[in-house]
Amino acid sequence: MSIVTILSDDQLSPEAAAVFADIRAVRNTDFVNNFWRALAHDPALLQRTWESIKVVMAPGALDPRTKELIYVAVSIANGCEYCIRSHTAAARAKGVSEAEIMELVAVVGMASETNRMVTALQVPVDEAFRSPPEPR
């Protein structure tokens, strides 16, 4: 049903198998979801994407829970069902509550409404919003 087949573990190239081993080690579970099994047709793309996700979603200035909420919000705006479902599941696994999910939905809805109203009216940017802070 997908554009490429979803590869099972015994269909992986050695390079793809090595990435799967790292996914399992980092996430501490045997489960590897279909996204990686589709990407495995191109082991270099698989590896690059996994390495990037690991870095981007790691704790930093923002905590992993906040990053997951942002990921879900973007996936909603981009209309990606798979991404909404998988990252909502990830958010719940990180302790995000049902009340927080409903508030996320409200903020995403509100932002989308005002985004379109601003675009519709072509509101000019206020001077107060123009200058970035000076670099340190």
Add this chain to the structure above:
Amino acid sequence: MSIVTILSDDQLSPEAAAVFADIRAVRNTDFVNNFWRALAHDPALLQRTWESIKVVMAPGALDPRTKELIYVAVSIANGCEYCIRSHTAAARAKGVSEAEIMELVAVVGMASETNRMVTALQVPVDEAFRSPPEPR
């Protein structure tokens, strides 16, 4: 330059002026940005939008800083320059650091990349991501 004129304070209807007074009181500043000045052509729409924003962005299960980051992320995905600038300014005013903004940019970028790759490959949703939690 906008689709409707940006109304100054002395061009407001009494209904719109009342909403502006509430904006000023709630935000504790005399500054009212152009979005509200464009919406003021339709006082009922102005009032409804302002009442919704107050409720949605108030502290709740999610804190206002996190809500502001989600708002910015959605505005980026929807491509609304005004909204990106005004809500980034709001996020900074709430203490969001430059490092946090750069991480937000990285998460939004990464989510958009994987959103499109998932859509491109039409990856089927894993069973593990399908069931919502039972209502309490």
Add this chain to the structure above:
Amino acid sequence: MSIVTILSDDQLSPEAAAVFADIRAVRNTDFVNNFWRALAHDPALLQRTWESIKVVMAPGALDPRTKELIYVAVSIANGCEYCIRSHTAAARAKGVSEAEIMELVAVVGMASETNRMVTALQVPVDEAFRSPPEPR
């Protein structure tokens, strides 16, 4: 400033000049806006686009005013400033009032809000919404 130059009348190929003559005749004005002047670099594309617009926007089951409002709404959702401005001007020329424009903005905003909330929650389609009417 555009990706290709905006052609003046004396830079047109004979094929493009013929399309411009038809635009002027149909619209009963000498003014030809920049969209057609950019497309004129590819006279076949210019002609095909103009012929399609003439047919699609002509009175039919829907009247031209309603079609223009739909055109503006789609342009807002697609984030095209030029299209919003040019088709709002066209709508005004067809008698659309400022009150109607503000209501259009409200509907587009509301639809965008609920579109995203539905997508966020992955609401399943009700059976009642599934069947198209039988063909006659």
Add this chain to the structure above:
Amino acid sequence: MSIVTILSDDQLSPEAAAVFADIRAVRNTDFVNNFWRALAHDPALLQRTWESIKVVMAPGALDPRTKELIYVAVSIANGCEYCIRSHTAAARAKGVSEAEIMELVAVVGMASETNRMVTALQVPVDEAFRSPPEPR
């Protein structure tokens, strides 16, 4: 299958049940579609959304049929299947004919085509499209 469960009538909080009663009274039908049943997990969000929809879609400068067509057009551009199906059903219930639906499809398609061509070519806005009418 949705992100939250679809609540049946006997799972509603009193606040949500009161909104459902108003939906049934205003629409003069016992049927309450899944969108409201998903939103009912957050009664305040449910109520606010329903109150807004009632106001925005009521007869005003634009008639309800035209508003429904605009709603469908935006839902297509935003890629929301549920919204396309539910609001097309609503449009048919308000008397929109199959010929009108096919013309809507043609206008949405044409607008999307020219939106992207304009964006592709970065066509500069003509001076004639720049100025809003003066406020009264």
Add this chain to the structure above:
Amino acid sequence: MSIVTILSDDQLSPEAAAVFADIRAVRNTDFVNNFWRALAHDPALLQRTWESIKVVMAPGALDPRTKELIYVAVSIANGCEYCIRSHTAAARAKGVSEAEIMELVAVVGMASETNRMVTALQVPVDEAFRSPPEPR
């Protein structure tokens, strides 16, 4: 399950049947896919769309394989499952390899990531990117 019924050959108007005959002749196959069967409810729209597709996708400055890849890329960005599947099938029929498809996915993903990062940061256009070449 679609918004209008999918018409079988014996439900076509004479005008629609004539377009189907041309589709079969040009493509050298008896198979006519569902897109055309849905559009056939509006024979004029069916004909206009088919005539445009024939012209746009014909060999020109760009070869049909490259055009098909661009078509798939746009369909991904616009989130149209049907279009992704049908045009990926068309690309494969024109000899596009699985390795090329995976590279397409990588480019679409990368472009989407940087598109959003640029939008997020509101990067100003470099002077070097501003001027179109002079018309000949």
Add this chain to the structure above:
Amino acid sequence: MSIVTILSDDQLSPEAAAVFADIRAVRNTDFVNNFWRALAHDPALLQRTWESIKVVMAPGALDPRTKELIYVAVSIANGCEYCIRSHTAAARAKGVSEAEIMELVAVVGMASETNRMVTALQVPVDEAFRSPPEPR
């Protein structure tokens, strides 16, 4: 005017300066465009993005010209002016002609039109488009 300042060479951290040196070496020019100067606020993000771009846009199963056209097409669909301008300039530098650019515009427009028509009509996927090729 951007969300963060555009860094000049003497404002770079040593890590960012090293990436700039590689950009200059690989591209064989002293010119480093604003995108990289904005990203340089986060040297790790700058490096990861540059390393990915180098790999993704390198000659592979698809040639760099075709990749650049796909990049432009996606940037149009995502509505990113900066990206359209910079990658059109890159495409021209790789020998893409003005006739090819106009054909790209036509394909992107046509794809966007049919994408929306398919979405509007909720056309079901033909069985013939469902199965991916077996993995080798």
